[in-house]
Amino acid sequence: MVSRVIPVDPFDLVIFGGTGDLARRKILPALFRRFCAGQWPSDVQIVGAARRTLDDTGFRSLVSDALKEHAPKHARDRVAVEGFLSRLRYVPVEAEGPQGWEELAGLLGQNRVRAFYFSVAPRLFGPLAERIEAFGMATEKTRIVVEKPFGHDLDSARSLNATLAAHFDENQIYRIDHYLGKETVQNLMAVRFGNMLFEPLWNSQYVDHIQITVAETVGVDGRESYYDRAGAMRDMMQNHLMQLLCLIAMEPPAKFDPDAVRDEKLKVIRALDPVLPHHIVRGQFVAAEGLPGYREVVGNPRSTTESYVALRAHISNWRWAGTPFYLRTGKRLVARSSVINVMFKDAPHSIFGEDAGRHANVLSIRLQPNEGITLKVTIKEPGQGGMRLVDVPLDMSFAEALGPENQVSPDAYERLIMDVVRGNQTLFMRGDEVEAAWAWTDPIIAGWQSRGDVPKPYDCGSTGPGDAELLMKRDGRRWQGIKP
Known part of the structure; x- marks a missing residue:
């Protein structure tokens, strides 16, 4: 093909x-x-x-x-x-x-x-x-x-939108987020809305929780001044992870049309509950593995800027009521990995007995470094007596079906720039989306400042602060590993 x-x-x-x-x-x-x-x-x-x-x-x-x-x-x-x-x-x-x-x-x-x-x-x-x-x-x-950045907070985002709107119509303004140009992000919409297999299960009745991870091995070298003013919440959570959350959680649009898609994304942002203080963890990397700590890199020995954020979010609508979304992002972590894990619930009753253990399906959408989609399914472990079960991945990378000539996907910027030329805004953020995202983010940052929160230290080359593991453990869950 x-x-x-x-x-x-x-x-x-x-x-x-x-x-x-x-x-x-x-x-x-x-x-x-x-x-x-x-x-x-x-x-x-x-x-x-x-x-x-x-x-x-x-x-x-x-x-x-x-x-x-x-x-x-x-x-x-x-x-x-x-x-x-x-x-x-x-x-x-x-x-x-x-x-x-x-x-x-x-x-x-x-x-x-x-x-x-x-x-x-x-x-x-x-x-x-x-x-x-x-x-x-x-x-x-x-x-x-x-x-980006599309403002530093809600007020600055509104001011920026008003400045651009004074000279151009909204349909002429393309706010670019390169994560939305990734082939696998677009495949997420195709998998969800093009297959009867998944969409009936895409709700709180069948999904236990969803994890979104964007882990980076790099630090903030070359961006010290900007990053120490912004931090992980403004630099990554408010835009990249927010957009991934919208795509994974939105309702099916009436058609694959720019405003129809963005209308549904906006509904998700507006349905987000405020994040409770005990549902969020801030971290800051410290020297380890021969690498300097954050404060040394930015030259600010008293910096309280976070280089890591993990949080638990809830969407108050019929589809997702009661289903938590766990989001995390950080610098100087053990591996570079961007992945969405849809964690389905256990079967309501196991006919195989206690020895079979607990097994649940996981749909993993990998954005980087190796783009692809994997569905973990449960089968009988070969060669064992009795009914011993094991989880195995069902490959959905499509490489064999599409042929070797399609195994190298266009870079995100290639797709997005050509969409600008075509006049297709589907994968670009609208002004009201940006403002709604800041309206959700600002109270979180204001809460840190009013409480005098200090980020938890974590070693360079680790998976992040230990409190992030506790965030999941309190709920009887655990993060899927950060894998290269």
């Missing part, structure tokens, strides 16, 4: 912050891979825009080096690299001044999609949006892409 590449309409893409780290590591390599896939028409143009003084040749040299480092397999094709580089232009631009804007406007084609990627600090979103409109670059086919 050969996957079909769907061509896109002609477009111009302007990357503000085009010489920055995100552009070099993610955005430009993703665009290059889509170019290699043959998805572009012949007249696509990519324009880098930043304060740095460069010409087209200098920018192409920078991008060539980035491709060798971050897209090495495709970068071996010299013809492809040269073809891609020929599409690139560069304009030095002042985000808050007049320089470069008239030149940038003169580069853009007429009657075609214009996408502007804001790979810059959020404080520059407003000035950029204002100048795009002021210099005549805003048309019905103009789209802007904004990276």
Whole structure:
């Protein structure tokens, strides 16, 4: 089975912050891979825009080096690299001044999609949006892409949304969360809503609880200043894990339409109960395994910023009443692993006796590093006397069925940037979603501050603070292991 590449309409893409780290590591390599896939028409143009003084040749040299480092397999094709580089232009631009804007406007084609990627600090979103409109670059086919953080709290999120709305309609604003571009996240919706097997069981009658884990082995190097102001709650829980929670818990939308999907996600956020203080654990990594502790890394010996959060959430609606959702995320953990585990209830009665033990089905949706879906089912243990049961995984990676040519999924940024060009907002957050997420998050952070909570220490290379294990143990449950 050969996957079909769907061509896109002609477009111009302007990357503000085009010489920055995100552009070099993610955005430009993703665009290059889509170019290699043959998805572009012949007249696509990519324009880098930043304060740095460069010409087209200098920018192409920078991008060539980035491709060798971050897209090495495709970068071996010299013809492809040269073809891609020929599409690139560069304009030095002042985000808050007049320089470069008239030149940038003169580069853009007429009657075609214009996408502007804001790979810059959020404080520059407003000035950029204002100048795009002021210099005549805003048309019905103009789209802007904004990276997180989408505010620091509810008030700042509302202010940011209002600033963008002053210049663009909501259907032109694409708030990007790369987790939603992962192939397995989209497969989650296909598995849920495309198979009669799962959806009738997707509720509190059959599901005991759901675990969402995003574990990272990396620390906060290179992001010290931002991270010490944000912490794991703002950096990961409020957006990435919240979006995964919405997709796993939402009601079936009437159709696979951007607003229909996002309406159902919003209902989930608004149905979340406040998190009780004893249902949340904060942690901060300390030196171990030859690695420095958090406070040493950020240069703040008194920092109380969390690098780890685990919490128990409840959704007050008919589908999920009484079913807890356990979410955790942290830095400097034992392995890099992002996974959703749907833990089904035990059979109501075992006909096999006490020796058979307790067995329950688990549906695991792995987002990284090895994307795939596994269903754990119970079978008879081979070669044993009597009826001894054992749990085995039922592979749902689809590799054999789809063929080797489909075993390498497009990078999340590849999918999302092409969705911007197509005008498909299904996998992007809407303004009211962002505000609802902050409305749930802010009281948690305010509670920590009013109580003077201090994060629990945990060693680098561990699974997190011991109190996170107790959070589950009190409920007679345990976390599924963090696996590489």
